[in-house]
Amino acid sequence: MKKIFISGMNCKHCESKIENALKDIGASFIEIDLENKIVNVEIDKSNEEIINAIGDYGFDVDKIE
DSSP states (O other): OEEEEOTTOOSHHHHHHHHHHHHHTTOSEEEEETTTTEEEEEOOSOHHHHHHHHHHTTOOOOEEO
16 A cells, blocks of 8 residues: 655545546555545555656655655
């Protein structure tokens, strides 16, 4: 499980775009906490691949744990 911090995620539309970005690269579980701007995701991809996928949808990843 990875925890992704995305400070630019502010609304349900943003949430939907992030979810689509992660589904596009094979996420099997996605849980989005819009209030705290955190995404918990089960995915077998490198941090770089995740950052690039989310970036393609116009968002910057602050960090991944």
